[in-house]
Amino acid sequence: MGYTVKEIFYSLQGEGAHSGRTAVFCRFAGCNLWSGLEKDREFAECRFCDTDFVNLDQDTGGKFDSALQLFERVSSFWPVNSSNHYLGRPFVVFTGGEPALQLGEDLVQLFNNAGFETAVETNGTLNLPSNLDWVCVSPKANTEVKIRSGKELKLIFPQDMLDPVEFEHWDFEHFFLQPKSGDNYQENLRAAVNFCLQNPNWRLGLQVHKFLDIP
Numbered sequence: 668m669g670y671t672v673k674e675i676f677y678s679l680q681g682e683g684a685h686s687g688r689t690a691v692f693c694r695f696a697g698c699n700l701w702s703g704l705e706k707d708r709e710f711a712e713c714r715f716c717d718t719d720f721v722n723l724d725q726d727t728g729g730k731f732d733s734a735l736q737l738f739e740r741v742s743s744f745w746p747v748n749s750s751n752h753y754l755g756r757p758f759v760v761f762t763g764g765e766p767a768l769q770l771g772e773d774l775v776q777l778f779n780n781a782g783f784e785t786a787v788e789t790n791g792t793l794n795l796p797s798n799l800d801w802v803c804v805s806p807k808a809n810t811e812v813k814i815r816s817g818k819e820l821k822l823i824f825p826q827d828m829l830d831p832v833e834f835e836h837w838d839f840e841h842f843f844l845q846p847k848s849g850d851n852y853q854e855n856l857r858a859a860v861n862f863c864l865q866n867p868n869w870r871l872g873l874q875v876h877k878f879l880d881i882p
């Protein structure tokens with residue numbers, strides 16, 4: 668199958684349990700909860716998205732005809748030593764948009780075979796490949812979340828009609844509450860801090876890359 672990729676970049680993971688860790692990010696184009704076009708936002712299932720997953724980056728984004736072609740491009744971002752061996756433990760994060768629209772076991776397996784640790788950031792409404800190492804689910808209000816187990820649950824807070832307590836029995840190792848960005852960020856931050864103080868199962872999730880102004 669072919670793939671449409673918004674961008675590929677090597678940076679530091681800015682969120683969640685892997686915060687501060689180097690990673691290659693493969694951002695797939697497209698999402699099943701919003702077209703990505705402002706004209707459609709008002710009627711979308713997810714309305715607070717702050718990610719451009721539509722306009723393909725001229726240098727790193729585009730169409731890839733096969734899993735091997737995409738693997739070769741993404742893996743080329745990881746640094747190597749003079750013997751062409753990867754430095755450290757290579758780590759790839761599949762994100763979007765919604766990566767589950769395109770991500771399959773064949774692509775993940777190519778990374779696994781090459782020694783990469785593989786992670787996905789998903790809204791959890793679609794099935795995922797079973798061979799991923801790390802699953803981070805970010806549920807959105809009024810959607811049916813299928814993926815109720817994984818490593819990390821990341822809830823954007825607050826969301827109308829969505830109470831974090833409802834998720835506490837789901838099978839995750841880490842529960843992060845991430846203040847919703849935008850005009851009300853300070854208010855949302857205070858609300859998230861207060862919620863965590865009253866519900867210690869939750870950790871405050873900050874988007875460190877935004878403070879540092881890195882991709």
Ligand code: SF4
Pocket residue numbers: 698699700701713714715716717718720763764765790807
């Ligand atoms: S589900 Fe994620 S990628 Fe899709 S519109 Fe919402 S925030 Fe954006």
